[in-house]
Amino acid sequence: xxxxxxxxxxxxxxxxxxxxxxxxxxxxxxxxxxxxxxxxxxxxxxxxxxxxxxxxxxxxxxxxxxxxxxxxxxxxxxxxxxxxxxxxxxxxxxxxxxxxxxxxxxxxxxxxx
Amino acid sequence: xxxxxxxxxxxxxxxxxxxxxxxxxxxxxxxxxxxxxxxxxxxxxxxxxxxxxxxxxxxxxxxxxxxxxxxxxxxxxxxxxxxxxxxxxxxxxxxxxxxxxxxxxxxxxxx
Numbered sequence: 001x002x003x004x005x006x007x008x009x010x011x012x013x014x015x016x017x018x019x020x021x022x023x024x025x026x027x028x029x030x031x032x033x034x035x036x037x038x039x040x041x042x043x044x045x046x047x048x049x050x051x052x053x054x055x056x057x058x059x060x061x062x063x064x065x066x067x068x069x070x071x072x073x074x075x076x077x078x079x080x081x082x083x084x085x086x087x088x089x090x091x092x093x094x095x096x097x098x099x100x101x102x103x104x105x106x107x108x109x110x111x112x113x
Numbered sequence: 114x115x116x117x118x119x120x121x122x123x124x125x126x127x128x129x130x131x132x133x134x135x136x137x138x139x140x141x142x143x144x145x146x147x148x149x150x151x152x153x154x155x156x157x158x159x160x161x162x163x164x165x166x167x168x169x170x171x172x173x174x175x176x177x178x179x180x181x182x183x184x185x186x187x188x189x190x191x192x193x194x195x196x197x198x199x200x201x202x203x204x205x206x207x208x209x210x211x212x213x214x215x216x217x218x219x220x221x222x223x224x
Contacts, residue, residue, distance in 0.1 A: 004156075033212075043202070043214040056211060090157065098144060102204075102212065104157035 003027050006091045006105035013081055014113055020077045021108045023091030031055070031097050032074040034066060035090040037107070043090065049074050050097045081112045115140040115207045119215035127223050128195060134188040134218045136203030141181045144206040148177050148188050150199040151217065157202065161188070193222045 006023040013019050025032060033056075034046040047066040048056035054066070063079040078085060091105040116139045126132050136146070148160045161170045161177040163186070169178045176189040190197060200219045204212040 035212075042216055043204075043212075045211050048211070092157075098206070101159055101162050102147065102157075103159060104149070106156035 004091060004093055004103050004105040006089075006108055008108060009106060010109050010111075012111045012113060015081055015083060017081050018077070018079045019081060019110075020075055021089055021091075021110070022073070022075045023105060024073050025091075025093040025103070026072065027093055027095075027103060029093040029095050029103075030071060031094045032068065032071075033092040033094075033102070034074065034076050035092060036060075037088040037090060039087075047074075047076075048097070055097060078110075081110075083112050086110055086112045115143075115205065115213045117203060117205055117213050117215040119201075119203055119218050121218060122216065123219040123221075125221040125223060126193060128193060130193050131189070131191050132193055132220075134190070134201050134203075134220070136186040136188070136215055138184045138186075138205050138213070140207065141184055142208050143181065144208070146177075146179055146186050146203065146205045147212070148175075148186075149202040149204065151202055152199050160201075190220075195222045195224050198222045 004025045031050045033048045035043045037043045049068045052068045065077045068074045088107045090107045092102050094102045118137045120135045145164045147162045149157045163170050163179040174191040179186045200217040202217045203215040
């Protein structure tokens, strides 16, 4: 029973398209995150939601918009995809904003062609 | 600005050896430090979390230490096994509760 699940696992799409990545956690956590892993394997935080409210919004293009319909879900919608958006995106959750312990999804490998 | 560095970038050792992975950070004002392993296709798995007030944590064959004053953490793996092969990532939670990540150490355990 996967604790943090994100779909799809792989996503190949053309430039200019709009796509969404979904994330769900069944741990009862209050805080969820989206990270982007670049080619050098660094993970950088993009967004953080606590109890459905946006807490952290790093400098990412406005084309990226997170949506949290409830505490258990944090979806990432990307408009007008660009080649540079190709990366692995990780969803994560933690019990609270203090990052007591973070649990990660499997990652979504996005390839923009 | 917090920066996290992991050395070495890659490590290959024979099965059965004990080994140490290193993580250093530039700002000692952290809330906690976590070690993760990353397996292809399986995402990230949290291994150990050390609160800023703690000096070490142990789980099975893994032991992580934290020296905030010197900005260092080590992950000690005893009696390594081929199943330990993975990329190990270190992350610190900074004063804004964000996780700042190192680039990881790719570990290969040779049978």
